[in-house]
Amino acid sequence: MRLSNRTLVVGATVVLTAAVAVTGAGLHLSKSLAGFRQSPKELVDEIWQVIDREYVDATFNGNDWRAVRREYLSREYATPDDAYKAAREMLEKINDPYTRFMDPEQFKSMQIETSGELTGVGITITEDEETNEITVISPIEGSPAADAGLNAKDVIIEIDGTSTKGMDLNEAVGMIRGPVNTSVRLKVRRDNQILNFDIIRARIEIHPVRHSLRETPQGKVGYIRLVQFSSNAAAEMRSAIREFEKENVVGYVLDLRSNPGGLLFSSAEIARMFLRQGTIVSTVNRQGVSDRLQAGRGFLTDKPMVVLIDGGSASASEILAGALQDNGRATLVGTKTFGKGLVQSVQPVGEASGIAVTIAKYLTPSGRDINKKGIEPDIELALTDAQRESLTRDDIGTDKDPQYSQALVILRERIAAGQQQTSQSTTP
Structure with a gap:
C-alpha cells in the first residue's frame, strides 16, 4: 500500500480538547478534487465513494454498501447540516468508531491538534469496539484532565449530568469541548469506583x-x-x-x-x-497488499x-x-x-469537512x-x-x-x- 504525501494517515484514536482530532498511526492530507461547489447530496455521495474505494473491510462489516448509497441518495438535503447528519448516519452502519465524518469545525480542530497546539481538557478518548462505551485512552501530560486525575481506561458515563449510554463519539466530543476557562463535569467508572471530575478547559501547550x-x-x-x-x-x-x-x-x-x-x-x-x-x-489493506516501512x-x-x-x-x-x-x-x-492496530486515512471532503476512514491494519x-x-x-x-x-x-x-x-x-x-x-x- 503506497501512501502519498498528500494523504493524512492516522491510527485509531480520537484526541479530545476544545477541539477534536484523530490521532494514532499517521496522517495524510489530500486535497478534494471537488473543491466544494457541491450540493449537499454530492457531499454525501463523495463520502460514500471514499468508503467504497478505501475501507479496509471489503464486506463493509456485513453491510450492502450499494444499498446504503441508494437509500441516502434517494433523499433530499436542503442544507450542509442535513448532509452532515446523513453522513454520520451512513458511517454508523459500518459500526467502526474510527471511521467518522468531521464537519468543518472538527476537521480544522484535527489539523490544529496534529501541529501540537491545543485548547480544551486534553484527554484522548475512543469508543470501545465491544461495549460502545466512551473510554479514556490517556490524558495528555500537563493538561487539565491529567491534573484532575483522569486515567487511561476510565469509562466516561456522564458529561455534565447527561448519560453517555448510546452516545455517538462526535456528540461526546461536542459536549466535552468548549471555550477556555469554562468547566465540564465528567463522571467516570474506574474499575468498581464511580468518580466525578470538574475540569476547567485551558490552552494546552504541547512540547512532545x-x-x-x-x-x-x-x-x-x-x-x-x-x-x-x-x-x-x-x-x-x-x-x-x-x-x-x-x-x-x-x-x-x-x-x-x-x-x-x-x-x-x-x-x-x-x-x-x-x-x-x-x-x-507493515500495513495491510483490504486487498492484502502489504507495505513495509x-x-x-x-x-x-x-x-x-x-x-x-x-x-x-x-x-x-x-x-x-x-x-x-x-x-x-x-x-x-x-x-x-x-x-490500537488500525490505520486511518484522513482526507478533506466537500468544502471544508473531512473524513477519517480505516484503510488498513498494521503489524x-x-x-x-x-x-x-x-x-x-x-x-x-x-x-x-x-x-x-x-x-x-x-x-x-x-x-x-x-x-x-x-x-x-x-x-x-x-x-x-x-x-x-x-x-x-x-x-x-
Missing part, C-alpha cells in the same frame, strides 16, 4: 519531547519522555539525542507511558533514529535503551515500541499497551497484530493504586517513580553487559 540528563554509577543516561507524535516530535527527538550523544551518554530511557499516539511517519522517523536497519512496521536512514545511536510503556501507550506509541522490541533494540518495562516487524491485544512488556511492573495516586507529574521519571527506577536497573544491566563484552573483545 521532554528530556534530561541523569547521572548513574555507570555513567550519564539520557531520559526522554515522549508525550505525543505530533508534527514536531521527530525534530525535538533528534535534537535531544544529538545533545545526549555530545554528552557521551551510556544509555537511554525512553518513556512512552500515556502517549496516545499521533502521526505514523513521525513514529517511523523516530524509530529510524534508534534502528540502524530492519522493518519498523524500513529503517536505514536517520540513524543516530546504538546505545543500550529501555522503553517504558503502559495502558495509555497507544497506536503510534505501539508502532515504535513494537519496532524496538521485535528488532531486539530495547527492553520494554511496564504494563501492556492499549491495543509489528515480527508480524504481530496487536489490535485489541496490545504489546506485552519484557519486564512487567504495574503500579498499585496507591502508587499511581501518590505520583505527581514532577515525580514521573524520578526515583519516586517505581517503573522508572526499574528501567534504570535493567538499563544498568544492559550497559554492564555491553561493557563486559567490549572488554572481552579488546583483551589481547
Whole structure:
C-alpha cells in the first residue's frame, strides 16, 4: 500500500480538547478534487465513494454498501447540516468508531491538534469496539484532565449530568469541548469506583519531547519522555539525542507511558533514529497488499535503551515500541499497551469537512497484530493504586517513580553487559 504525501494517515484514536482530532498511526492530507461547489447530496455521495474505494473491510462489516448509497441518495438535503447528519448516519452502519465524518469545525480542530497546539481538557478518548462505551485512552501530560486525575481506561458515563449510554463519539466530543476557562463535569467508572471530575478547559501547550540528563554509577543516561507524535516530535527527538550523544551518554530511557499516539511517519522517523536497519512496521489493506516501512536512514545511536510503556501507550506509541522490541533494540518495562492496530486515512471532503476512514491494519516487524491485544512488556511492573495516586507529574521519571527506577536497573544491566563484552573483545 503506497501512501502519498498528500494523504493524512492516522491510527485509531480520537484526541479530545476544545477541539477534536484523530490521532494514532499517521496522517495524510489530500486535497478534494471537488473543491466544494457541491450540493449537499454530492457531499454525501463523495463520502460514500471514499468508503467504497478505501475501507479496509471489503464486506463493509456485513453491510450492502450499494444499498446504503441508494437509500441516502434517494433523499433530499436542503442544507450542509442535513448532509452532515446523513453522513454520520451512513458511517454508523459500518459500526467502526474510527471511521467518522468531521464537519468543518472538527476537521480544522484535527489539523490544529496534529501541529501540537491545543485548547480544551486534553484527554484522548475512543469508543470501545465491544461495549460502545466512551473510554479514556490517556490524558495528555500537563493538561487539565491529567491534573484532575483522569486515567487511561476510565469509562466516561456522564458529561455534565447527561448519560453517555448510546452516545455517538462526535456528540461526546461536542459536549466535552468548549471555550477556555469554562468547566465540564465528567463522571467516570474506574474499575468498581464511580468518580466525578470538574475540569476547567485551558490552552494546552504541547512540547512532545521532554528530556534530561541523569547521572548513574555507570555513567550519564539520557531520559526522554515522549508525550505525543505530533508534527514536531521527530525534530525535538533528534535534537535531544544529538545533545545526549555530545554528552557521551551510556544509555537511554525512553518513556512512552500515556502517549496516545499521533502521526505514523513521525513514529517511523523516530524509530529510524534508534534502528540502524530492519522493518519498523507493515500495513495491510483490504486487498492484502502489504507495505513495509524500513529503517536505514536517520540513524543516530546504538546505545543500550529501555522503553517504558503502559495502558495509555497507544497506536503510534505501539508502532515504535513494537519496532524496538521485535528488532531486539530495547527492553520494554511496564504494563501492556492499549491495543490500537488500525490505520486511518484522513482526507478533506466537500468544502471544508473531512473524513477519517480505516484503510488498513498494521503489524509489528515480527508480524504481530496487536489490535485489541496490545504489546506485552519484557519486564512487567504495574503500579498499585496507591502508587499511581501518590505520583505527581514532577515525580514521573524520578526515583519516586517505581517503573522508572526499574528501567534504570535493567538499563544498568544492559550497559554492564555491553561493557563486559567490549572488554572481552579488546583483551589481547
